[in-house]
Amino acid sequence: MARVRVGVNGFGTIGKRVALALEKQPDMELVGVVKRKPDYIAMLAAKKGFPIYSPTVKEAEAFEKAGFRVAGTLEDLLSRVDVVVDATPNGQGAENKKIYEKFGVKMVFQGGEKPGVAEASFSTLCNYEETVGRQSLRVVSCNTTALLRLICTLDKAFGVERVRAVIVRRAADPREVKKGPINAILLNPPRLPSHHAVDVKTVLPGLDIVTAAVVVPTTLMHLHHVTLKLKTAVKAVDVLEALKIAPRIIVVSSEETGIKSTAEIIEAARQFRPMNDVPELVIFEESVAVEGGEVMLFQAVHQESIVVPENVDAVRAVTGLAATTEDTLKITDKTLGLRKTLW
Numbered sequence: 001m002a003r004v005r006v007g008v009n010g011f012g013t014i015g016k017r018v019a020l021a022l023e024k025q026p027d028m029e030l031v032g033v034v035k036r037k038p039d040y041i042a043m044l045a046a047k048k049g050f051p052i053y054s055p056t057v058k059e060a061e062a063f064e065k066a067g068f069r070v071a072g073t074l075e076d077l078l079s080r081v082d083v084v085v086d087a088t089p090n091g092q093g094a095e096n097k098k099i100y101e102k103f104g105v106k107m108v109f110q111g112g113e114k115p116g117v118a119e120a121s122f123s124t125l126c127n128y129e130e131t132v133g134r135q136s137l138r139v140v141s142c143n144t145t146a147l148l149r150l151i152c153t154l155d156k157a158f159g160v161e162r163v164r165a166v167i168v169r170r171a172a173d174p175r176e177v178k179k180g181p182i183n184a185i186l187l188n189p190p191r192l193p194s195h196h197a198v199d200v201k202t203v204l205p206g207l208d209i210v211t212a213a214v215v216v217p218t219t220l221m222h223l224h225h226v227t228l229k230l231k232t233a234v235k236a237v238d239v240l241e242a243l244k245i246a247p248r249i250i251v252v253s254s255e256e257t258g259i260k261s262t263a264e265i266i267e268a269a270r271q272f273r274p275m276n277d278v279p280e281l282v283i284f285e286e287s288v289a290v291e292g293g294e295v296m297l298f299q300a301v302h303q304e305s306i307v308v309p310e311n312v313d314a315v316r317a318v319t320g321l322a323a324t325t326e327d328t329l330k331i332t333d334k335t336l337g338l339r340k341t342l343w
């Protein structure tokens, strides 16, 4: 069977990881990536042998001056692919959409775009099957992807009636030297709900959910405290059992491993995983409690990589490469080496 041809526009934190993941898919061909500046991140594309395209002819000159081979412009790439994954900065995707439409390619956008950029917002565990065959999808943000993985896993097992979550956001990605805060806890925003609840509802419109968020001076991961009212009476052990067998979730015992922080998760990832990446959602085992009919837990979210498997699945959804959630999970999770432990 011919492989689906995919291009990635934007080769930063998300785009480079998505490109590395697409390259591993047996049913996809990574045709090339678009980068704007010929810097050290572009060097990764060159070293990996990914054909490099520039947004326009103007940027191509700078690449050639810096010794890179340029395969063409964004428009050239679009003429050679079936699907484009847009991983350019917030808002740029909506601008790019006009060019994508001119070439009639299928589109996958990121959570930094407004929901209206695509026909549907996307989360593999919640709505893969409903989105098969769409022209465009938007993979929701890292925090929303994490919340939806948890909510849809527990909904499938027990039914979820209500969700309340406090989101402790990392201030910046590790390489972003100009962002803050560097000595404050910032309400994000002061008025509830934070945009995460609104974003969750783009996938689960009927859900009763309120989120509050703060930004803290860290770059490693986000941390959530989530409280869920389920439709079935459960014990903590039942919830843990459901989480332990769910795809894309790792349950980590602080008592057994000594891991009680995002720093220790990333240190474990440094020891055992390429680029420190933890695309799985990490739930702290001893934090799972049931009080007054509500389930509570802490979960940690590696913002740089959690949306990568969902991007791969979104390519399968728009092209119809896999008809069911199980089919796409099987291929994506195996090729990306997703597992039930950090090691």
Ligand SMILES: NC(=O)c1ccc[n+]([C@@H]2O[C@H](COP(=O)([O-])OP(=O)(O)OC[C@H]3O[C@@H](n4cnc5c(N)ncnc54)[C@H](OP(=O)(O)O)[C@@H]3O)[C@@H](O)[C@H]2O)c1
Residues within 6 Å of the ligand: 009, 010, 011, 012, 013, 014, 015, 034, 035, 036, 037, 038, 055, 087, 088, 089, 090, 091, 092, 110, 111, 112, 113, 140, 141, 142, 173, 303, 304, 307
């Ligand atoms: N970072 C996260 O934690 C995270 C998590 C989930 C979702 N997202 C979403 O993913 C999207 C991308 O975010 P990111 O963090 O990966 O951004 P990023 O690291 O800043 O990368 C953006 C990439 O787009 C390129 N670019 C900039 N302007 C462009 C243009 N006009 N045309 C083509 N390429 C252009 C940049 O190239 P140059 O570097 O050469 O300028 C860079 O390679 C956003 O929607 C964001 O909200 C981010």
